[in-house]
Amino acid sequence: MTSTSQPRFVVPKPSHGPVRMGAIVGSTWGWALLTVVLLCTALAPARADTDLPTKFSNIGTVGNTRHNLSQRQTSGGGPSGQTMDSFRNDYTEVCVYCHTPHGANRTTAAPLWNRTMKATTYQTYDLLATASLTQPVTQPGMNSLTCLSCHDGQTAVDSIINMPGSGRFLATQETSENAAFLNSWNNSRGPDATVHARMAPTECLACHSSGAGIVGAGATDFTLFAIGTDLRNDHPVGIRYPTTAGPGTDFKDPSRKEARLAWFDTNANSRADANEIRLYNTGDGYEVECASCHDPHGVSPSGAGGAFNATFLRVSNAGSGVCLTCHSK
Numbered sequence: 001m002t003s004t005s006q007p008r009f010v011v012p013k014p015s016h017g018p019v020r021m022g023a024i025v026g027s028t029w030g031w032a033l034l035t036v037v038l039l040c041t042a043l044a045p046a047r048a049d050t051d052l053p054t055k056f057s058n059i060g061t062v063g064n065t066r067h068n069l070s071q072r073q074t075s076g077g078g079p080s081g082q083t084m085d086s087f088r089n090d091y092t093e094v095c096v097y098c099h100t101p102h103g104a105n106r107t108t109a110a111p112l113w114n115r116t117m118k119a120t121t122y123q124t125y126d127l128l129a130t131a132s133l134t135q136p137v138t139q140p141g142m143n144s145l146t147c148l149s150c151h152d153g154q155t156a157v158d159s160i161i162n163m164p165g166s167g168r169f170l171a172t173q174e175t176s177e178n179a180a181f182l183n184s185w186n187n188s189r190g191p192d193a194t195v196h197a198r199m200a201p202t203e204c205l206a207c208h209s210s211g212a213g214i215v216g217a218g219a220t221d222f223t224l225f226a227i228g229t230d231l232r233n234d235h236p237v238g239i240r241y242p243t244t245a246g247p248g249t250d251f252k253d254p255s256r257k258e259a260r261l262a263w264f265d266t267n268a269n270s271r272a273d274a275n276e277i278r279l280y281n282t283g284d285g286y287e288v289e290c291a292s293c294h295d296p297h298g299v300s301p302s303g304a305g306g307a308f309n310a311t312f313l314r315v316s317n318a319g320s321g322v323c324l325t326c327h328s329k
């Protein structure tokens with residue numbers, strides 16, 4: 001995790017409690033609130049709502065997962081979404097935070113990608129220099145950069161190129177974030193966003209962390225999800241899969257290999273299904289990337305419907321199923 005610059009915003013209405021102490025202690029309101037919070041803190045052992053189960057059902061569609069950034073569950077129920085309205089545009093659509101049918105990002109080989117992709121240099125796992133690592137590591141490939149465009153805390157979660165409706169496209173959004181453009185969006189279901197928050201300690205995590213979070217309102221602790229730009233404490237990505245794999249080696253052999261993709265074809269249908277772990281070749285050989293283990297849309301076990309595997313995993317990690325797909329251990 002990397003902590004970024006100074007706080008970029010002050011949460012305007014303290015309807016759920018203080019976010020940044022310094023921002024509110026100046027006012028009478030602030031002092032009253034602070035007293036309440038200190039009291040709550042004294043009574044409750046933990047300061048924030050840590051590790052709450054999600055309000056989304058995690059069934060059927062990405063619209064019923066935490067990747068629905070309108071934050072209103074597609075099939076009813078789920079979170080209210082309102083708490084976020086001041087901090088990200090509510091486009092009222094699900095896919096648009098990541099994809100667009102037209103006007104997609106041309107600087108990136110990701111499917112119809114609608115997000116701003118800033119140039120970022122990451123601290124990669126090999127910098128740790130463990131004695132056991134044998135494979136070359138590059139900067140994260142495209143199938144990790146898509147995820148990191150939200151999870152590294154450098155880009156607002158609502159920073160897209162083509163907002164819904166006509167005339168809401170800005171080409172320079174491909175690589176840089178334009179607040180005036182994003183501010184031109186009016187939320188139809190709640191207050192307009194005055195800030196476009198990133199998954200960073202003083203932004204989304206101002207509420208969603210145990211250190212500075214708010215108590216009792218259901219803002220779960222997302223600290224671990226804000227991966228930052230320091231990847232030394234994450235399973236290596238942009239790392240080549242050993243070319244010698246299979247029986248007698250430390251690695252299993254992906255049964256299917258095509259030019260850009262290799263995968264463990266567990267049902268032998270010759271297609272890379274969502275519930276099959278995969279390796280991406282973007283020019284440096286087959287590599288492990290975020291999307292090797294995760295599918296950002298949610299995956300049902302055995303592709304059979306029902307609740308998605310936890311944390312968008314392609315296969316259940318019960319009994320370390322994810323790890324044992326690649327590692328012979």
Ligand code: HEC
Pocket residue numbers: 011016019053054055056066071078079080081082083084087088157196197198199203204205206207208214217218219220
């Ligand atoms: C002012 C405090 C506050 C800020 C800032 C905030 N949230 Fe929240 N968030 C909450 C609260 C409170 C809830 C629970 C209430 C609800 O479900 O609507 C919540 C719920 C959520 C949920 C649903 C959790 C679940 O699985 O049930 C997600 C996802 C989420 N927020 C993401 C974000 C992101 C991303 C940002 C930054 C763009 C953000 N939040 C900024 C307070 C905040």
Ligand code: HEC
Pocket residue numbers: 062063067068094095096097098099110111142143144146147291296297
């Ligand atoms: C949170 C971001 C996010 C959201 C929301 C999202 N996607 Fe994706 N989608 C991705 C990423 C990342 C990939 C590339 C995965 C990879 O690297 O293989 C992708 C890939 C795809 C692909 C092509 C490959 C595949 O995995 O099937 C299709 C089709 C697709 N998405 C459709 C949709 C649709 C339709 C929606 C809305 C219902 C949606 N996505 C919502 C992030 C998202």
Ligand code: HEC
Pocket residue numbers: 054066067069097098143146147148149150151157199204208222225226290291294295296310311312
């Ligand atoms: C549009 C922004 C966005 C993109 C792109 C994105 N995520 Fe997320 N992701 C979120 C938000 C918001 C949450 C809710 C928690 C939080 O605030 O971190 C989340 C949560 C998660 C979680 C925890 C889910 C849970 O139910 O506990 C995982 C795992 C995850 N993302 C992985 C990925 C991976 C892997 C990719 C790329 C394939 C990706 N994300 C792309 C925004 C994004």
Ligand code: HEC
Pocket residue numbers: 144147148151224225226227234235236237288289290291292293294311313317322
């Ligand atoms: C080798 C497989 C693998 C790769 C590669 C991988 N993850 Fe994960 N990820 C997992 C597993 C397994 C979990 C569940 C951990 C748990 O339940 O504690 C997880 C959990 C997460 C979570 C939830 C927070 C947590 O720690 O529980 C997020 C967010 C996440 N991954 C994002 C990413 C992103 C972004 C990338 C790329 C930079 C990535 N993952 C690469 C296997 C992987």
Ligand code: HEC
Pocket residue numbers: 130131132133134135136235236239240241242277278279288292293322323324325326327
């Ligand atoms: C998609 C394939 C894949 C999956 C799935 C996977 N790994 Fe790996 N893992 C690799 C590769 C490739 C390396 C690099 C091996 C090397 O350099 O010799 C690696 C390296 C490692 C290392 C050694 C790091 C070092 O410093 O030497 C550990 C430990 C590890 N993985 C644990 C896990 C765990 C735990 C899981 C499950 C959560 C997992 N892996 C899932 C492919 C995978």
